[in-house]
Amino acid sequence: MSEDTNYKGGQGQVLNPETFRDSVGTMDQTGKRKWVFPRKPKGKYTNYRYLVSVVLLIIYFGIPFIKINGNPMLLINVLDREFYIMGQPFYPQDFFILALGAIASIVFILLFTVVFGRIFCGWICPQTIFLEMIFRKVEYAIEGDRNKQMRLDKQPWNTEKIWKKGLKWFIFALISLIITHFMFMYIVGYEQVLQIMAEGPFAHPTNFLVMILFTGAFYFVFAWFREQVCTLVCPYGRLQGVLIDKQTINVFYDYKRGENRAKWRKNEDRKAAGKGDCIDCHQCVVVCPTGIDIRDGQQLECVNCTACIDACDEVMVKVGLPKGLIRYATEDEIESEKPFRFTNRMKAYSVVLMLLIGFLGFLLYNRAEMEAKFIKPVGTSYVVRDGYIYNTYNYTLLNKTNNDREITIKVISPAHGEVRAIGQKSIHVNKDEMAKGSVSVSFPEKEITRAKQNIVIGIYDENGKLIDDYETYFEGPFKLQF
Numbered sequence: 490m491s492e493d494t495n496y497k498g499g500q501g502q503v504l505n506p507e508t509f510r511d512s513v514g515t516m517d518q519t520g521k522r523k524w525v526f527p528r529k530p531k532g533k534y535t536n537y538r539y540l541v542s543v544v545l546l547i548i549y550f551g552i553p554f555i556k557i558n559g560n561p562m563l564l565i566n567v568l569d570r571e572f573y574i575m576g577q578p579f580y581p582q583d584f585f586i587l588a589l590g591a592i593a594s595i596v597f598i599l600l601f602t603v604v605f606g607r608i609f610c611g612w613i614c615p616q617t618i619f620l621e622m623i624f625r626k627v628e629y630a631i632e633g634d635r636n637k638q639m640r641l642d643k644q645p646w647n648t649e650k651i652w653k654k655g656l657k658w659f660i661f662a663l664i665s666l667i668i669t670h671f672m673f674m675y676i677v678g679y680e681q682v683l684q685i686m687a688e689g690p691f692a693h694p695t696n697f698l699v700m701i702l703f704t705g706a707f708y709f710v711f712a713w714f715r716e717q718v719c720t721l722v723c724p725y726g727r728l729q730g731v732l733i734d735k736q737t738i739n740v741f742y743d744y745k746r747g748e749n750r751a752k753w754r755k756n757e758d759r760k761a762a763g764k765g766d767c768i769d770c771h772q773c774v775v776v777c778p779t780g781i782d783i784r785d786g787q788q789l790e791c792v793n794c795t796a797c798i799d800a801c802d803e804v805m806v807k808v809g810l811p812k813g814l815i816r817y818a819t820e821d822e823i824e825s826e827k828p829f830r831f832t833n834r835m836k837a838y839s840v841v842l843m844l845l846i847g848f849l850g851f852l853l854y855n856r857a858e859m860e861a862k863f864i865k866p867v868g869t870s871y872v873v874r875d876g877y878i879y880n881t882y883n884y885t886l887l888n889k890t891n892n893d894r895e896i897t898i899k900v901i902s903p904a905h906g907e908v909r910a911i912g913q914k915s916i917h918v919n920k921d922e923m924a925k926g927s928v929s930v931s932f933p934e935k936e937i938t939r940a941k942q943n944i945v946i947g948i949y950d951e952n953g954k955l956i957d958d959y960e961t962y963f964e965g966p967f968k969l970q971f
Contacts, residue, residue, distance in 0.1 A: 512615045513695055515716060524642070525716055527625075528635040528772075532799025541612055542622040549615075553674035558891035559813040560921065566676055578889055578921045582860055586852050593845040598725075600838035605833075606739035610725065611794035616710070616718055621778065621794070621847045621928070623664060624711045631657045635775060639889035658712065671701055716779045720790045729789055736832050740793050742773075742784045742815050743823055750784075753808050767808050773797035773815060783815060814874040859894065859918070860887040861948045861957045871964040876964045877931045885925050886948065888918040894950060901945040901958055907931050908946070930963065937965035 502578065509753040515523050524868065555562040557576025564573040572579040579587060601609060611617060631653055632638045641650055674682050690697035710718060718817040719726055733739065747767035751759070759766070774782045781788050795817075802812040821827040867893045871877040889896055896916040900906025909929045910916055918924040930946070942965065947958040 500757050517719060522717075523780065525778065526635045526642075527778045527780075528775045528800075529629050529777045529795070530794075530796035530799055532803060534795035535799050536876075538612055538795065539622065542618045542745070545613065545618055546622070550671055553671060553679045560891060561678055563675060564678060566678075566699065568676075569668060576891070578891075580860075580887060580889065582887070583856065583889075586849070586856065589845065589849050589852065593842065596707065596838065596842045596845055597630075598730060599728075602725075602729060603734075603737060603835055603838055605791045606733055606737050607726065607729050607791065608738075610723075610792035614792075616723075617792060617794065619668065620715060625778075627660050627664070628657060631660075653730055658897055661712045662704070662708050662824045665711065666700075666704045668707055669703045672703065673705050673793060685746045715893050716790075719792055720779055726789050726792075730757055733787075734832075734834075735824070736830065736835075738817055738819055738829065739787060739822065740783065740791060740795060740798060740815065741787070741823050742767075743813070743818070744784070744786075745823065747784070747814050763839055766805070768804065768808060770804055772800040772804050777802045787820070856889065858888075858950075858956050859896070859948060860889065861885070861946075861959050863946050863959050863961050865961070865964075866927075871966070873893055873934070873966065876934055878937050878963075879931045880963050881927055881929055882946075882961065883927050885923060885924070886918050887923045888920055891920050893920055894918045894925075897949045897953075899947055899949060900930060900932075901947045903932070903942075903944065905933055905937055906944065932963065932965075936965065940965060940967045 515525055517523055549735065552563050553561070560576045560578065561573045561757060562576055564571060566572065569582055574581075628638070632641055641653060644650055669688075670682055685693045710790055746765060748765040749763065750767035750769045751762075751764040753768035753770070757764075773784065774797075776799075777783070778794060778796065779790040779792060780792045783791065796813050798817075801815040805812045805814060808908050819827075819829050822829065833842065862885045864885075866881060866883055884898070886896060894917070896918055898908045898910065900908055907930070909931075910926065916926065930944070941962045943960060944963045945958050945960050947955050950956050
């Protein structure tokens, strides 16, 4: 490409304005997949990303084995409706809290994107971490860097290609299987996964089939589909175009400093020659895992992985030019040299996020330790005996704490009501479990003035503290009111 087609001076960053956004970087004009062979990145940001990835991988593979008060640190068992977060049990009755937490997470992602662009994709996203920090490293170790991979891909299926590809695919399948097993530990717990593994596929054919299907899905994504997940499937990448603006921090190419781009010539005064600092070496392109040219401007395919920053800085150091031709910046900073500022939109997102987090914290703090229900059995009626009216109730007590509880049931209102547990003297409820049974509630006849009268029943802990109450109705004989 000539210099005049790359840059329109004075009109901002417009490179190939008629064509470059009309196609996907990983497809040719016929729609056929163009395989991306990114060069192995190295540099400051790559090292930082590596450290972040190591920490996140340790967290991913370590959390299933961590227990808090005997409960899993994190368990999302949708099938059995068992949920544990930080060792605290959550039940379907607490779904509104989990839903609010999910909303707060979405708002956080939106705010994060408004301020920092798609940095989540390049630094935290599991797709990027597994692909770049595990699968690609295996690929580099077996097949070599970019040029060796391209040469191996083009050569016929000889002995070298068969054993290298075969070994790589076998390791990819093994890693996919390990990832799948750990994923299921977040669903059913590591004890059950280890038990299923020990008993074998014939004892658990359904579990085995599900494991194979998910392993195949992971293998397909990381061995073949790869960056297509980010460029074609992931909805978060599409949100980027709506959320970011000129005040959003992103990976940008400083076109004002870089254009007009031209090849490097030793001892040349590039400024006097009307040339920019970009020496058109294409190193920022060959390291890109999504196959784009960052110099074309902001693109949805960019995951902010910073590989292009490290590659460009390395070249700038070698040719004696200042680093930062590609860097984290805002569009305003590049175009108008305006410093970053916290905009009103960012402030609004922050306020909403703080309110959601505060309300979520309030709900978690005030979440009932135990939930009680008292329901009259269908078809039962009241009994009058010795001046008292008796009603029977089936109770359900759900213990949401990490301790066993001894429960006492009392009538809160109206006064003079008595409760007697049927078939037992006291009610013991194990931690994270549900207790069911029946109680008899009685009132003096003079206290019941209507055929159906509302009453409130409370449950108390060992120390006499009220921990929950339930409003129900009490049946009695019909009385004419004069």
